[in-house]
Amino acid sequence: MMAGSRRTWLSVVTGVVATLIYFGTAELIARSLDVASAPALLIGQALIPLMPTVLIKSAIAVFGTHDKLALVITIVAGGAGCGAIIGWIGARRRSLALVVLIGFGLLPAVVGVSSGAGLAATGPSLGGAAAGAAAFLVLLHLAGTADHSSADTAAAGDDQQNRTPARPGRRAFFGLAAGLSAVGIAAVAAGQSAATLVRSAAGTVTKLVLPRPATSAPEIPAGAELDVSGLTPLVTETSDFYRIDTALFPPSIDAGTWMLRVHGMVENEFTITMAELLDLPLQEHYVTLTCVSNEVGGDLVGNAKWLGYPIRDLLARAKPHTGADMVLSGSDDGFTASTPLEVLTDDRAALLAVAMNGHALPRDHGYPARLVVPGLCGYVSATKWVTDLEVTRFADREAYWTTRGWSTHGPVLVASRIDVPRPGATVAPKSGDRIVTAGMAWAQHTGIAKVQVRIDNGDWAEAELSEELTADTWRQWRCEHTGLSSGTHTVAVRAIDQAGNVQTSERRPPIPGAATGLHERQFTVE
Ligand SMILES: Nc1nc2c(c(=O)[nH]1)N[C@H]1C(S)=C(S)[C@@H](COP(=O)(O)O)O[C@H]1N2
Numbered sequence: 199m200m201a202g203s204r205r206t207w208l209s210v211v212t213g214v215v216a217t218l219i220y221f222g223t224a225e226l227i228a229r230s231l232d233v234a235s236a237p238a239l240l241i242g243q244a245l246i247p248l249m250p251t252v253l254i255k256s257a258i259a260v261f262g263t264h265d266k267l268a269l270v271i272t273i274v275a276g277g278a279g280c281g282a283i284i285g286w287i288g289a290r291r292r293s294l295a296l297v298v299l300i301g302f303g304l305l306p307a308v309v310g311v312s313s314g315a316g317l318a319a320t321g322p323s324l325g326g327a328a329a330g331a332a333a334f335l336v337l338l339h340l341a342g343t344a345d346h347s348s349a350d351t352a353a354a355g356d357d358q359q360n361r362t363p364a365r366p367g368r369r370a371f372f373g374l375a376a377g378l379s380a381v382g383i384a385a386v387a388a389g390q391s392a393a394t395l396v397r398s399a400a401g402t403v404t405k406l407v408l409p410r411p412a413t414s415a416p417e418i419p420a421g422a423e424l425d426v427s428g429l430t431p432l433v434t435e436t437s438d439f440y441r442i443d444t445a446l447f448p449p450s451i452d453a454g455t456w457m458l459r460v461h462g463m464v465e466n467e468f469t470i471t472m473a474e475l476l477d478l479p480l481q482e483h484y485v486t487l488t489c490v491s492n493e494v495g496g497d498l499v500g501n502a503k504w505l506g507y508p509i510r511d512l513l514a515r516a517k518p519h520t521g522a523d524m525v526l527s528g529s530d531d532g533f534t535a536s537t538p539l540e541v542l543t544d545d546r547a548a549l550l551a552v553a554m555n556g557h558a559l560p561r562d563h564g565y566p567a568r569l570v571v572p573g574l575c576g577y578v579s580a581t582k583w584v585t586d587l588e589v590t591r592f593a594d595r596e597a598y599w600t601t602r603g604w605s606t607h608g609p610v611l612v613a614s615r616i617d618v619p620r621p622g623a624t625v626a627p628k629s630g631d632r633i634v635t636a637g638m639a640w641a642q643h644t645g646i647a648k649v650q651v652r653i654d655n656g657d658w659a660e661a662e663l664s665e666e667l668t669a670d671t672w673r674q675w676r677c678e679h680t681g682l683s684s685g686t687h688t689v690a691v692r693a694i695d696q697a698g699n700v701q702t703s704e705r706r707p708p709i710p711g712a713a714t715g716l717h718e719r720q721f722t723v724e
C-alpha cells in the first residue's frame with residue numbers, strides 16, 4: 199500500500215518533469231528554426247479565437263499588454279498539469295502513459311499544420327516529444343529502483359545500520375528530476391515564445407524605403423508639452439506604444455509581395471502593391487489611438503506620427519455603390535474590423551499607414567501597412583497587417599469583435615486620466631503650499647475643450663491645458679491646488695470635448711463600448 203502510493207507520487211513527478219522537458223526542448227528547437235512553431239504559441243494562437251469574451255476582457259484588464267505572456271505561462275502550466283495526470287497513468291500503465299504523452303506532444307504540430315504553418319512547424323513538437331518521452335522513461339525507471347530500494351530497506355527492519363544512507367535510487371531520482379526541471383524551465387524561459395513575446399515593440403528591422411511626405415505633420419507648438427515630471431509625453435515612443443491584438447506572433451509579411459485588395463460593393467475593384475502605394479502622395483498626421491479595452495485611468499492609449507495614404511482617396515478610386523455603409527478591413531491573420539463608410543470618406547485623416555514616428559511600422563504594429571482612423575477605437579478601425587478592404591453593409595457583415603459581444607460602432611468617448619501624483623504617492627507641497635496634479639485627456643477628432651479637477655469631492659476647478667496639436671491628438675493638463683491639509687486626499691478628473699460632451703461619472707465596463715467613469719487617485723500630503 200505504502201509502496202504503491204509512493205510509486206504513484208514519483209510517477210506524477212515524472213510526468214510533470216517530462217512535460218517541462220518537452221516544452222523546453224521544443225522552445226529551443228523553435229528558436230533555432232526561427233519559426234513561430236513553439237507549441238505554446240501554436241496552442242495559444244488556436245485558443246485565442248475560441249476564448250469567451252469575458253475571459254479575454256478580464257485577461258486584458260488584469261494583465262494589460264502582458265496578456266500574451268500570461269496566456270503562454272498558463273499553457274505551460276496547464277501542460278504540466280496534463281503531465282501530472284499522464285504520470286499518474288504511468289504508475290499503472292507505462293506504455294499507455296507514453297502514448298498519451300507523445301500524442302499530447304504532437305498535438306501542437308497537428309494544430310500548426312492544419313492552420314497552415316508549414317511542415318517546419320512540426321520540428322519543435324517532434325523533438326520535444328522525443329526528449330519528453332526519454333525523460334519520462336529514464337525517470338520512471340529510477341522511480342522503480344527508488345521504490346524498490348526503500349521497500350527493501352523497510353523490509354530489512356528498523357535497526358539495520360545501512361538504513362539512513364540508503365535509498366540511492368530515490369536520491370538519483372530526485373536529483374535527476376530537479377535537474378531536468380531546472381533545465382526545462384530555463385529552456386522555456388530562453389525559448390522562442392519568450393523571445394517572441396518579450397521582444398520590444400520596435401524590435402524588428404524592416405527594409406522599406408519611405409518617401410518624403412507630400413503633406414507633413416504640423417510642427418509641434420511650443421506650448422504643446424507641459425513641464426511636469428512624471429507626465430506622459432505628447433508623442434509616444436514607438437517602443438512604449440501599447441500593443442493589443444489577437445496574434446501571439448505577428449504575421450511576417452514581405453512588403454515586396456504585400457497587396458491590398460479593395461473590393462465588394464464598388465464599381466471599380468482593384469489591388470494596390472507596396473511600390474504603388476509608396477508612389478502616391480503620402481500624408482503625415484499625428485493621431486492618438488485608443489483601445490476599447492482601456493479601463494478608466496488605463497494606459498492602452500498612445501499618440502504617434504503616422505505616414506500614409508488617405509483611405510478616402512482609395513475609396514474614391516473604388517467608387518462605392520450607394521447603399522454601402524461599412525468597410526470591413528481584413529488582415530493577414532484573419533482579424534477584421536468594421537468601420538463606418540462615412541467616417542472613411544469624410545475629411546478626417548483616416549490613413550492606410552506605412553510608417554510610425556518616422557520609421558516603417560514595426561511588425562507588432564502592423565508591418566508593412568495598417569489602418570489608423572481618428573475618433574474610433576482600434577478594434578473597429580486600426581487593422582494591422584491589412585490586406586483587404588471590402589465595401590459592404592453593417593446589415594451584411596460582422597467584424598471579429600462584434601461577433602464576440604462588442605458593439606458594431608466603436609466611437610472614442612471623451613476621457614481623461616491622472617498621471618501625477620503617482621498612485622499612493624506622498625507629496626511635499628512646493629513653494630508655499632502648492633500641490634500639482636497633471637495628466638492626459640483625449641476626445642479624438644472632436645478635440646478637448648476643458649479639463650476639470652476636483653479634490654475630495656469639492657468644487658470642480660479648471661485645469662491648465664497644453665496647446666492642442668490637432669483635434670485628433672490627446673492633450674496634457676495640469677492643475678495647482680493650495681490649502682490641502684496634511685493627510686490623505688482624493689483627486690478626480692473629467693474632460694469636456696469641443697462638442698460640449700462632459701465625461702460621465704457613470705461607471706461602465708469596457709464591453710460593449712468603451713469604459714466610462716471618472717479617474718480618481720489617492721495621495722498623501724506630507
Ligand atoms: N490584425 C489585427 N489588427 C488589429 C487588432 C488585431 O487583433 N489584429 N487589434 C486592434 C485593436 S483592438 C487595437 S486597440 C489596435 C491596437 O494597435 P497597436 O497594437 O498598434 O497599439 O489594433 C487593432 N488592429
Ligand SMILES: [Mo]
Nearest residue numbers: 489490576577
Ligand atoms: Mo483595442
